[in-house]
Amino acid sequence: MTTLRQFSRFVAGSIGLMLRGPAVYWVWVATLVALVASGVAAYVTQVSEGLIVTAMRDQVSWGFYIGNFTFLVGVAAAAVVLVIPAYVYHWKPIREIVIIGELLAISAIVMSMLFVLVDVGRPDRVWHLIPGIGHMNFPRSLLAWDVLVLNLYFVVNVVVVTHILYRAFSGREYDKRFVVPLVLLSIPLAVGIHTVTAFLYNGLAARPYWNASILAPQFLASAFSSGPAILLILLQLLRRFTRFEIQQSAIAKIAELMAYAMFLNLFLHGAEAFKEYYSATEHLRFTQYWFEGLDGHRTMVPYAWTAVSLNLTAFLLFIVPTTRNNWITLNLGCVATYAGVYIEKGMGLIIPGLTPDTLGEIYEYYPTITEVRVAAGVFAVGFLVFTLLLKVAVPISLGEFQSDRMPEADAATAPRGLEPAPAGSAMSLRRTDH
Amino acid sequence: MVIDLKRCIGCYGCQLSCKAEHGTPPGVFFARVVKREFGTFPNTQLTFLPLLCFHCTDAACVEVCPTGASHYRQGGIVDIDATMCVGCRACIQACPYGARYYHDEQAAYFPGQGLTPYEQRKYATHTTGVVMKCNFCIDRVTSGLEPACVANCASRARVFGDLDDPHSEVSQLVRLRGGEQLQPELGTRPNVYYLPV
Numbered sequence: 001m002t003t004l005r006q007f008s009r010f011v012a013g014s015i016g017l018m019l020r021g022p023a024v025y026w027v028w029v030a031t032l033v034a035l036v037a038s039g040v041a042a043y044v045t046q047v048s049e050g051l052i053v054t055a056m057r058d059q060v061s062w063g064f065y066i067g068n069f070t071f072l073v074g075v076a077a078a079a080v081v082l083v084i085p086a087y088v089y090h091w092k093p094i095r096e097i098v099i100i101g102e103l104l105a106i107s108a109i110v111m112s113m114l115f116v117l118v119d120v121g122r123p124d125r126v127w128h129l130i131p132g133i134g135h136m137n138f139p140r141s142l143l144a145w146d147v148l149v150l151n152l153y154f155v156v157n158v159v160v161v162t163h164i165l166y167r168a169f170s171g172r173e174y175d176k177r178f179v180v181p182l183v184l185l186s187i188p189l190a191v192g193i194h195t196v197t198a199f200l201y202n203g204l205a206a207r208p209y210w211n212a213s214i215l216a217p218q219f220l221a222s223a224f225s226s227g228p229a230i231l232l233i234l235l236q237l238l239r240r241f242t243r244f245e246i247q248q249s250a251i252a253k254i255a256e257l258m259a260y261a262m263f264l265n266l267f268l269h270g271a272e273a274f275k276e277y278y279s280a281t282e283h284l285r286f287t288q289y290w291f292e293g294l295d296g297h298r299t300m301v302p303y304a305w306t307a308v309s310l311n312l313t314a315f316l317l318f319i320v321p322t323t324r325n326n327w328i329t330l331n332l333g334c335v336a337t338y339a340g341v342y343i344e345k346g347m348g349l350i351i352p353g354l355t356p357d358t359l360g361e362i363y364e365y366y367p368t369i370t371e372v373r374v375a376a377g378v379f380a381v382g383f384l385v386f387t388l389l390l391k392v393a394v395p396i397s398l399g400e401f402q403s404d405r406m407p408e409a410d411a412a413t414a415p416r417g418l419e420p421a422p423a424g425s426a427m428s429l430r431r432t433d434h
Numbered sequence: 435m436v437i438d439l440k441r442c443i444g445c446y447g448c449q450l451s452c453k454a455e456h457g458t459p460p461g462v463f464f465a466r467v468v469k470r471e472f473g474t475f476p477n478t479q480l481t482f483l484p485l486l487c488f489h490c491t492d493a494a495c496v497e498v499c500p501t502g503a504s505h506y507r508q509g510g511i512v513d514i515d516a517t518m519c520v521g522c523r524a525c526i527q528a529c530p531y532g533a534r535y536y537h538d539e540q541a542a543y544f545p546g547q548g549l550t551p552y553e554q555r556k557y558a559t560h561t562t563g564v565v566m567k568c569n570f571c572i573d574r575v576t577s578g579l580e581p582a583c584v585a586n587c588a589s590r591a592r593v594f595g596d597l598d599d600p601h602s603e604v605s606q607l608v609r610l611r612g613g614e615q616l617q618p619e620l621g622t623r624p625n626v627y628y629l630p631v
Contacts, residue, residue, distance in 0.1 A: 050538040050562060051521075058461070058535050061523045121521020121536065121563035128501040128520055135501050135518060143500035143524050205620045206494060206530030358532040359468065359485075 009403060010169050014392040017401060021391070029387065032380040039377010042370045043118060051121055053370045059363035060354045062119070064371045067346030068378070069115035071226070073197045074219060074345060076108035076153070077190040078227020082254070083183060098183060099164055099397060100238075102157045103389045104231060105190070109154045111382035118374050142200045149196050153189045156182055161393070168396045170403050194219050201353065209286035209353045212275075218268040219345070224261035225314070226341035228254050229334040236327070243398055252325050255333070259318035262337065266311055269344075289362075290352035299364045300351055303343050310340030435570075435584070436604045436613055437484050438629040441591035444469055444482035448583035448592065452486075455571060455582035457556020460543055462535040464568035465583045481631070484591070486583065487512060487533035487568035488616065488624030495525035495534060503564075509596070510625060511570045519564035526565060530620050537566045570594075597625055 021029075046053050056063045079101040117123055128134035129147050138144040160182045167174040198216035205211055232254055238244040276287040288294055290304045317323045317333035324330055356362045367375075395401035444467055452458070452465035465486045472479045489512045496504045496512060503518035504525055526534045540557045542549050549557065560566060571581035575594075579585065584592040595604035604627070607613060613627030 051536065052538045056536075058526065058532075061526045061536055116522075119522070121523070121538070121565075122519065125501075125518075125520045128503075128518060137499050137502040141498050141500045141524075143498060143522065147500065200524075201527075204494065204498070204528050205622075206528055354527070358530055 006170060006403060007166065010166055013169070013401065013403075017395060018388045018391050025391075029384065032384045032387070035380035036377050036384065039374050039380065042373035042377065046118070046370055046374065047123065053368060055365050055368045055371065057363055057365075059357040059361055060351065060365040062350050062354065063365050064347070064367040064375055065115045065119040067350045068375055069112045069119070070197060070219075070349060071342055071345045072108045072112040072115065072382075073150070073193055074223030074341070075227045075230060076105045076112065077194040077220070078223040078225075079104040079108065079231060080157070080183075080186050080190045081224060082228055082231060083187060097235075099161060099393055100234065100390075101231065102161050102186075103386060103393055104227075104234070105157050105186075106154065106161065106389065107382045107386035109150060109157070110385050111378055113150060113154075114378045114381060115375075118378065142196060142203055145196050146193075146200060149189065149193045153186065153193050156186050156189060160186070161389075165393055165396050168399075169401065191220065194223055201349070206358060207353050208283035210349075212272060214268050214272050218265060218272070221261050221265035221268055222341045222345055225258045225265055225337050226345075228258050228261075229314075229337040229341075232258075232334050233331060236331070238394065242394055244394070248325070251330070252321075255318045255324040255330055258333075258337065259315055259324070262311060262315040262318065265341075266315060285356060286352045289355050290348060294356065294362060297355075297362050297364050299366055300347065300355075303347055307340045307343035307348055310336040311344065314340060435486075435581075435626045436593045436595075436607045436629060437626065438591045438593070438607075438611075439482070439631045440629060441589045442467075442482045442484055443589050443591075444480075445588050447586050447588045448484055448486075451582045451586035452568075455574075457553065457559065458535075458566070459537065459539075459541045459557070459560075461541075462537070462566065464533075464535075464566075483628075484583075485531065485533070486626065487570075488531055488622070488626040489570060491623035491625060492621060494528040494530065494620075494622055498524045498528040500524065507569075507572065509575075511572055511575075512567075513569045513572065514565060514567060516561040516564050516566075519561075521563045521565065523565060530617055530622065531624075534565050534567045537562055537564055597627075 054063065054065075082101050083098055117126060120126060129136060129144070131138075131148060136144045136147070138148070160179055163179060164174045195216045198219040201207070201210035202213065202215045203211075232251060235244075235246050235251060239246045273287065273291075276284050285294060289297065290300055292298075293301045314333045314336040317329050317336070324333070351365050355365065392401070446467050448465045449463060449467055452463070456464055458464060465484065468483045468485060470481050470483070472481070489510055491510060493504070493506070493512050496506060499505075500522060501518050501520055503515045503520075505513060505515065507513045521536065523536055526536060537560055539562060540549065540553070540560075542553065544550065571579070571583075574581060574585075580594050584594045593604050593607060595602040597604055597608070599605060607629060608627045611629045613629055615624045615627060618624070
């Protein structure tokens with residue numbers, strides 16, 4: 001059988017897997033599709049009416065979309081960096097973890113790129129940003145750098161994942177000489193995408209709130225706590241519903257590492273807050289707007305303190321061994337991390353950066369329904385991509401979906417020493433209905 | 435350009451003539467006058483600060499533009515190629531002087547009545563979904579006229595000229611009267627100087 005034919009069988013089989021599932025799976029997919037549809041409808045309004053349907057104005061001209069973009073770049077970066085502790089601690093099911101981290105990275109990158117797309121005023125001209133075809137202002141514009149590194153990171157992850165899954169499907173081990181360098185490359189790339197994204201804000205002398213060199217390290221610290229938070233919940237679900245073997249000690253180790261990352265995040269925030277409040281220059285106004293409100297404008301204050309308390313809670317839950325080994329408090333900590341970092345890095349970064357504006361005016365930004373609907377749609381696309389990818393990756397990793405177990409398997413390519421195919425459908429997804 | 439703060443009487447002539455020249459939509463001011471009151475009675479002070487794009491030599495907006503739509507033109511004028519702008523608004527974040535505006539919709543000055551013939555004609559010259567800004571009235575300048583805000587300044591507070599020529603009026607005013615840039619510490623090297631009160 002030619003490689004091409006085998007690959008098309010892989011693709012067809014994967015699609016088949018995605019189209020099969022228990023009722024819970026279909027309810028989940030239908031919910032996501034409904035959210036996507038609502039998002040598309042809202043986006044159509046936005047394109048025809050203009051960004052005036054959002055709450056963004058000249059004073060605050062980046063908002064909810066760019067905040068989500070920043071957060072998701074962090075998730076994408078952190079998902080792969082989990083590979084490092086996996087290597088360091090010789091974690092056994094490393095291949096599966098690498099794959100799941102990379103699938104999460106792919107989905108997060110898809111979402112972050114969509115968030116940039118929905119934010120621009122002229123989506124019809126986004127091709128100007130395609131290297132080679134468009135007119136990129138490279139290397140001067142950090143935005144051009146961001147487009148390049150995000151796409152590179154995306155391609156590397158897609159290539160690695162496809163290779164590993166396809167090889168597993170064909171019943172062969174993945175090519176170490178091909179995968180290991182790419183996985184190792186994706187680690188500096190992961191740090192790179194988040195650093196470049198931080199520099200996007202960091203480089204602007206006009207915005208003192210962003211013009212702090214602590215920004216990139218703090219981005220990485222918060223990413224390394226929020227990214228694993230999602231993975232931890234996911235690994236528990238996989239362990240519960242599939243035959244995936246994930247040791248409790250491994251989960252506790254990740255939680256412990258998250259405690260350190262969260263501590264670093266809180267520490268860097270504290271260092272920045274100290275500098276602002278102790279020196280109390282006119283640049284303090286931005287920090288004041290976030291934590292205490294300015295001239296009676298207090299829309300953001302509840303969010304600021306919610307984020308701080310959630311992050312503190314998460315830190316305490318993860319640093320105490322008893323609570324990080326208890327699955328209830330562990331998951332509470334994950335949710336707290338996720339929500340805390342989401343607020344702090346989304347709205348908490350963008351809005352005080354732009355309020356008050358360069359002329360000292362205060363425009364209170366709060367996202368409109370259209371923005372929320374579009375954002376929910378983008379998140380739904382990402383979750384859908386992730387769900388479908390997992391639907392294929394999990395059975396492959398468990399050896400339940402392989403070319404030689406498909407009914408029309410070609411004996412010539414089948415590896416030696418096969419066990420007989422399990423009864424029932426060769427592609428059945430046993431207990432993967434999370 | 436040089437703006438003499440001693441001469442400015444805060445009449446908004448520059449702001450209005452700029453609107454007439456470029457036909458910018460509501461809320462967009464390529465030229466604007468910021469009025470500020472200081473102190474408590476009886477020790478009070480009223481100042482006017484006319485603002486526009488400073489056409490910086492090291493413009494932060496040109497630096498961050500991902501497509502090169504923001505660029506330097508002949509004589510150092512900072513302009514936007516409206517066909518290249520993707521509307522990402524990175525330049526708005528980068529400009530320390532609030533000189534850039536996102537052109538979202540062809541908003542009517544008299545809501546409910548539709549666009550006036552004047553608005554229809556002027557709005558046709560501006561693309562929507564992109565960023566817009568002062569271009570030092572480059573069309574007027576290339577045909578030998580002064581920018582609209584300079585030509586219409588009632589108290590001759592604004593002087594337009596070549597800062598690279600040490601003998602020009604603007605260069606001499608900056609030298610003799612101690613012309614100052616706004617926020618020079620940001621390193622953008624603005625090409626608009628203010629003569630102190």
